[in-house]
Structures are given as structure tokens and as C-alpha cells.
Amino acid sequence: MIVLITGGARSGKSAYAVALAQSLGSQVVFLATAVPIDEEMAQRIRRHRETRPQDWITIEEPLEISKALRNGVPKNSVVVLDCMSVWLGNLFHHYALQDDPPEAKRSDIVRSAAHAEVETLCSLSEDFALYLIVVTNEVGLGLVPDSYLSRLYRDVLGEVNQVLAYKAQHVVLMVAGIPLAVKGPLPMQYPLSNPDH
Numbered sequence: 001m002i003v004l005i006t007g008g009a010r011s012g013k014s015a016y017a018v019a020l021a022q023s024l025g026s027q028v029v030f031l032a033t034a035v036p037i038d039e040e041m042a043q044r045i046r047r048h049r050e051t052r053p054q055d056w057i058t059i060e061e062p063l064e065i066s067k068a069l070r071n072g073v074p075k076n077s078v079v080v081l082d083c084m085s086v087w088l089g090n091l092f093h094h095y096a097l098q099d100d101p102p103e104a105k106r107s108d109i110v111r112s113a114a115h116a117e118v119e120t121l122c123s124l125s126e127d128f129a130l131y132l133i134v135v136t137n138e139v140g141l142g143l144v145p146d147s148y149l150s151r152l153y154r155d156v157l158g159e160v161n162q163v164l165a166y167k168a169q170h171v172v173l174m175v176a177g178i179p180l181a182v183k184g185p186l187p188m189q190y191p192l193s194n195p196d197h
Contacts, residue, residue: 003187014135021056032045033081033090035062063090066120088153092152
């Protein structure tokens with residue numbers, strides 16, 4: 001089972017993912033992709049940690065998410081993967097920002113790596129009978145970015161999100177803290193949260 005939760009920044013995606021995982025009444029594995037590259041990001045990571053139940057297993061893996069699941073998650077687990085957009089940024093940093101090979105070749109490398117990882121992730125979800133809750137961002141609704149790498153990031157994330165949405169049984173779009181069913185029924189009804197937290 002795959003549930004894809006998408007939406008804009010601060011739309012309530014992570015809160016919905018955490019609440020959904022809690023509602024399932026099973027042991028939850030939280031796969032975090034963020035890296036504390038500066039103090040602001042470190043604070044964000046701390047805030048996210050504080051919102052999760054303490055009995056959850058947390059795996060922090062910025063790049064090899066499928067390998068982390070294969071090695072650290074028992075079958076039939078509930079897994080929250082938060083989030084694909086940060087993971088893709090990590091992948092870009094790892095592949096696309098290298099000086100060699102040339103720019104066009106780097107785009108092929110990062111695109112291939114992203115698609116291969118997502119296909120493996122979807123297969124693992126099936127093989128391990130996971131209830132996989134994937135958080136991602138919708139970044140294609142604004143202006144066309146003015147740099148090549150930004151456009152490539154937007155395009156590859158859109159492609160990755162489409163693969164996940166195709167494989168998912170449920171796709172949820174978060175808008176201002178409200179979940180909207182895009183594919184399948186909402187896996188969980190959800191009240192508006194207090195925007196002050």
C-alpha cells in the first residue's frame with residue numbers, strides 16, 4: 001500500500017502523514033531524508049522530531065532510501081518517508097553539482113538515479129507488504145525557474161511524483177491544512193489543525 005501526500009510548503013503534509021501513521025495502530029518506522037546543513041535546517045529537523053511519538057523507529061538516510069528500508073524495516077511495517085523533495089535535493093547535490101561530467105550528462109545521471117530509486121522503493125513496498133506513506137512537494141505550480149538546475153529539479157520531482165502517484169492506492173493533496181482526495185478515498189479524515197503550532 002502506498003499513500004502519496006503532496007502539496008505546497010507548510011500545507012500540513014507532514015502533520016497529516018504522522019496522524020495517519022498514528023491512526024493505524026502499528027509500529028511505525030519514520031524514514032527522514034533531511035540533513036542539517038545549517039542551523040535553520042537543524043531547527044526544522046528538531047521540530048519535526050518533537051512532533052513524532054517517541055516509540056517510533058527513526059532512520060535518517062539522505063540518499064539510499066530503498067537500501068535503508070531493505071536493511072532496517074520488518075515486513076508489514078508502517079513507514080513514513082518524509083520527504084521526497086528533500087531527498088531529490090540531496091541527490092542533486094550528490095550528482096548534479098559535480099564538475100564532471102558536463103551539464104547535459106549530469107542531468108541524465110540524476111534523472112536516471114532518481115527514477116531507479118523510486119522504482120525500487122515501489123517494489124520494496126510490495127515485496128515487504130509495507131504501508132508506505134510518502135510525503136512530497138508540489139513544485140510545479142509557480143513561475144518557471146530561471147536557472148537550468150532549478151528547472152531540472154522541478155521537472156525530475158514532477159516525474160518522480162507521477163510515478164509514485166501511478167503506483168499509489170491513495171493520493172492526497174494538502175491545501176492549507178485540509179486533505180483533498182486526488183486518487184482513491186481519503187485514507188483518514190482530518191480536522192483542521194491549529195496553525196499556530
